[in-house]
Amino acid sequence: MQPDLLCGNQAATVLQHFRTHRPLVHCLTNDVVQTFTANTLLALRASPAMVPDEQEAAQFAALADALLINVGTLTTPRAAGMMAAIHAANNAGKPWALDPVAVGALQLRTTFAHQACELRPAAIRGNASEIMALAGSGTGGRGVDSLQPAEQAIDAAVRLARSSGAVVAVTGEVDYVTDGERTLAVPGGDVLMTYVVGTGCALSAVVAASCALPGDRLVNVAGACRIMSCAGELAVAASRGPGSFVPAMLDALWNLNEGALA
Numbered sequence: 001m002q003p004d005l006l007c008g009n010q011a012a013t014v015l016q017h018f019r020t021h022r023p024l025v026h027c028l029t030n031d032v033v034q035t036f037t038a039n040t041l042l043a044l045r046a047s048p049a050m051v052p053d054e055q056e057a058a059q060f061a062a063l064a065d066a067l068l069i070n071v072g073t074l075t076t077p078r079a080a081g082m083m084a085a086i087h088a089a090n091n092a093g094k095p096w097a098l099d100p101v102a103v104g105a106l107q108l109r110t111t112f113a114h115q116a117c118e119l120r121p122a123a124i125r126g127n128a129s130e131i132m133a134l135a136g137s138g139t140g141g142r143g144v145d146s147l148q149p150a151e152q153a154i155d156a157a158v159r160l161a162r163s164s165g166a167v168v169a170v171t172g173e174v175d176y177v178t179d180g181e182r183t184l185a186v187p188g189g190d191v192l193m194t195y196v197v198g199t200g201c202a203l204s205a206v207v208a209a210s211c212a213l214p215g216d217r218l219v220n221v222a223g224a225c226r227i228m229s230c231a232g233e234l235a236v237a238a239s240r241g242p243g244s245f246v247p248a249m250l251d252a253l254w255n256l257n258e259g260a261l262a
């Protein structure tokens with residue numbers, strides 16, 4: 001089945017909803033990407049808060065609009081805090097998203113991610129190797145990097161969406177977003193984005209936030225992907241390499257408009 005292309009006006013609506021609803025996003029993410037993730041959400045006018053302590057995480061997940069669980073630098077105590085937050089979010093009816101960083105060969109995070117998939121995530125966002133490993137059709141990537149193109153993970157993403165109930169986004173040169181029945185293709189971005197740490201992790205925070213916005217969750221998650229890939233393109237055009245890319249990316253998110261998304 002050929003995926004449909006996400007329309008520019010659908011992405012523009014998602015961007016507008018970010019700016020009017022300003023979702024409060026509880027981010028339990030890895031040590032490498034905390035500041036970039038928070039700044040990415042702020043540039044979209046959302047509100048990030050990192051609250052990792054197990055007791056506080058359970059309290060805060062019930063208050064926030066959405067929760068991000070990213071296993072990039074998972075440790076046993078952090079896993080306990082994340083599980084407490086997931087249960088609190090579920091009990092409060094709040095959506096949460098999973099980023100299965102480097103899931104596959106490493107035991108703690110792989111076991112944790114499989115358990116998390118049983119707990120009704122609203123969305124899962126990963127690169128091709130991660131999504132294939134989580135769907136049971138691969139052993140993961142090269143550390144946090146993918147060894148496969150996103151196209152190769154579409155079937156795995158569809159299976160994972162059906163088994164977990166989540167909207168699954170698999171990113172790469174083209175991003176594919178599926179609810180297990182419909183699949184949307186989201187073009188754009190630039191290969192330079194893979195040479196700056198955390199573009200995928202920050203996207204996962206935007207995906208989590210998008211699940212708290214009004215509208216169809218599939219379109220919201222695809223819109224989140226388009227917002228990041230579009231800002232990435234604009235940032236590459238305005239920068240000279242990975243160093244100047246990061247501030248250019250935040251500026252591009254801040255200034256993003258309907259015309260660019262179309």
Ligand SMILES: Nc1ncnc2c1ncn2[C@@H]1O[C@H](COP(=O)(O)OP(=O)(O)OP(=O)(O)O)[C@@H](O)[C@H]1O
Binds near residue numbers: 145172173
């Ligand atoms: N070859 C490419 N061409 C264009 N855009 C790309 C390419 N590869 C990735 N991207 C974009 O980069 C962003 C991050 O996706 P990627 O698949 O690299 O995530 P990731 O591997 O989880 O990254 P990280 O773990 O560093 O956060 C997405 O917006 C995606 O569309």
Ligand SMILES: Cc1ncsc1CCO
Binds near residue numbers: 030033072101144
């Ligand atoms: C480099 C790295 N190592 C663990 S998490 C992370 C961020 C990219 O996923």
Ligand SMILES: [Mg+2]
Binds near residue numbers: 144
């Ligand atoms: Mg990643």
